[in-house]
Amino acid sequence: MQKQRIAIIGAGPSGLAALRAFESAERAGAEVPEIVCYEKQDDWGGQWNYSWRTGIDQYGEPVHSSMYRNLWSNAPKEALEFAEYTFDEHFGRPVSSYPPREVLWDYIDGRLRSSKAKDKVKFATAARWVQHHEDTDTFTVTVEDLKTRTTSSSEFDRVIVATGHFAYPNVPTFEGIETFPGSIEHAHDFRGAEKFADQRVLMIGSSYSAEDIGVQAYKMGARSVTLSYRTKAIGHDWPQGMEELPLVERFEGNKVHFVNGQVREFDAVVMCTGYIHNYPFLPSDLAIDSPNNVYPSGLYRGVVWQENPNLYYLGAQDQWFTFNMFDAQAWYVRDLILDRAELPSAGDRAAHIQTWVKRFHDLSTEAEEVRFQADYIRDLIDNSDYPMFDLDAVVEIFLAWVRDKKENVLTYRDKQHRSVMTGTMSARHHTPWIRELDDSLQRYLSQPEKDEIEKMMDDEDVVKSVRTK
Incomplete structure (x- = not known):
């Protein structure tokens, strides 16, 4: 045969x-x-x-x-x-x-x-x-x-x-979007948030791409990050500088009108609209x-x-x-x-x-x-x-992951979980995610010396002193 x-x-x-x-x-x-x-x-x-x-x-x-x-x-x-x-x-x-x-x-x-x-x-x-x-x-x-x-x-x-x-990205259109003078890209083409430093960024979408690219933009120094949802807000307790608004109604140059009557100005748009x-x-x-x-x-x-x-x-x-x-x-x-x-x-x-x-x-x-x-x-x-x-x-x-994100979308990646396969509790990464700017395998597996900020955070007396001021 x-x-x-x-x-x-x-x-x-x-x-x-x-x-x-x-x-x-x-x-x-x-x-x-x-x-x-x-x-x-x-x-x-x-x-x-x-x-x-x-x-x-x-x-x-x-x-x-x-x-x-x-x-x-x-x-x-x-x-x-x-x-x-x-x-x-x-x-x-x-x-x-x-x-x-x-x-x-x-x-x-x-x-x-x-x-x-x-x-x-x-x-x-x-x-x-x-x-x-x-x-x-x-x-x-x-x-x-x-x-x-x-x-x-x-x-x-x-x-x-x-x-x-x-x-294969799903790319919708919006009235007047052709008048927008800044950058427009789909999440499929997004490669790094460093370019959003000091920019006002609009994420169109309310799923994981919008959430994560939005937080990346915040991490890399965006001036503001707005997430626009169609049916339901993500609903996190966003840090100052991040917000959610309902669906985009139309563009007028760099001004964006939302269906609830709010208007914002933006420098960049990322379509996080799925595939x-x-x-x-x-x-x-x-x-x-x-x-x-x-x-x-x-x-x-x-x-x-x-x-x-x-x-x-x-x-x-x-x-x-x-x-x-x-x-x-x-x-x-x-x-x-x-x-x-x-x-x-x-x-x-x-x-x-x-x-x-x-x-x-x-x-x-x-x-x-x-x-x-x-x-x-x-x-x-x-x-x-x-x-x-x-x-x-x-x-x-x-x-638990969903709860951690709602509690603090900037720190959930610092949480530890236990493997269901081996029973092993995960390690704590040497650097909090919000301050870790080196994503390499070598850096991840290394044991770098703590910098001055980490030493201060490890010093309970210093932390208590800062909190009481």
């Missing part, structure tokens, strides 16, 4: 999860299919593979990554930790709960660094088209080698789409057409394309959980491909989808949404051999 061939499109965290899932089975003695992974960037890591480029990359392709230079994890690492490769194992000691991007990329890379997984990845290779053949129930995947500008096609039995959905599902290499009958939410339509168990169960998606959900959810998805998809898990009939799949869709539409709070996603992951793990972990404990970490 001819060996199955599997195409994985994308080598970000989701694609790496798929590679790891098959590698895990192979190490345990299983016979696995031939796997080819196509990645249009020069290295793996997806969003975590930072590039200074915006718009178009060195090959003339749309830049995939939305990563910015000084990003630190905006959720506790204990909520995204791999169940079968812990931070303790990777770093050999406890590290803080909110690492910067370079540290998280090192962790993602480290899990597969000593494996042969990279041999299966064709880098600088963009997927151009996927065609399904009904007569043979196979796929032709056409790709372009971006370095040689040559196009080739190969046949596969299954296709795993692991390109994520944070690469859309877009798969230009897929025909419409294979591509997700759904809003960005925690249960996108058309997917059985969130991964199997209902209309063609030989096509799979990883990481297509809006996300509370990330890396470990991608793992749970990848292990389940792998087991379907290896015939370790049984795929129900189309009718049973449709009924299963409808049950979860109804539950999704009944959600009304953030806490309910987190628990919904935890239950979704639990369902996947129950149907594979991925190590089960305490999902309820991770939910509590998320809820």
Whole structure:
């Protein structure tokens, strides 16, 4: 019998999860299919593979990554930790709960660094088209080698789409925006907040990008930061110099009018308005057409394309959980491909989808949404051999994180959390986040001498003296 061939499109965290899932089975003695992974960037890591480029990359392709230079994890690492490769194992000691991007990329890379997984990845290779053949129930995947500008096609039995959905920005327009004399960019193109020093900055949006880029701008010395929400304010206890206002009504030069009648002047605008599902290499009958939410339509168990169960998606959900959810998805998809898990009939799949869709539409709070996603992951793990972990404990970490941000959005990254995988309490980073301007891996793992401010803060007598004045 001819060996199955599997195409994985994308080598970000989701694609790496798929590679790891098959590698895990192979190490345990299983016979696995031939796997080819196509990645249009020069290295793996997806969003975590930072590039200074915006718009178009060195090959003339749309830049995939939305990563910015000084990003630190905006959720506790204990909520995204791999169940079968812990931070303790990777770093050999406890590290803080909110690492910067370079540290998280090192962790993602480290899990597969000593494996042969990279041999299966064709880098600088963009997927151009996927065609399904009904007569043979196979796929032709056409790709372009971006370095040689040559196009080739190969046949596969299954296709795993692991390109994520944070690469194609949703960019609305507003009356008069063309008259605005300052800079306008989407969060996808944002690379650093240093340029906002002494500027009045408007963030249009009320989700994590607006919150984090807004706080970054504040950290880097913006004169003021305003966040504009469409339906609901984030509602943090913002520091002086940050505020929330409802939706923008119109622009008049550098003056911006809001729907509540308020008017402000700005020097820069960042559209933190989300992303859309877009798969230009897929025909419409294979591509997700759904809003960005925690249960996108058309997917059985969130991964199997209902209309063609030989096509799979990883990481297509809006996300509370990330890396470990991608793992749970990848292990389940792998087991379907290896015939370790049984795929129900189309009718049973449709009924299963409808049950979860109804539950999704009944959600009304953030806490309910987190628990919904935890239950979704639990369902996947129950149907594979991925190590089960305490999902309820991770939910509590998320809820504590939400509370910490509401209490003080400038200090929540200084909090410590306990790993549900190892029981290890995270370390306290040597420098408070608001004063840490070096995001490098080397700096993060170092033990620098305390500066004069830190010494004063450690001196209880000095602190008491300042507080009583």
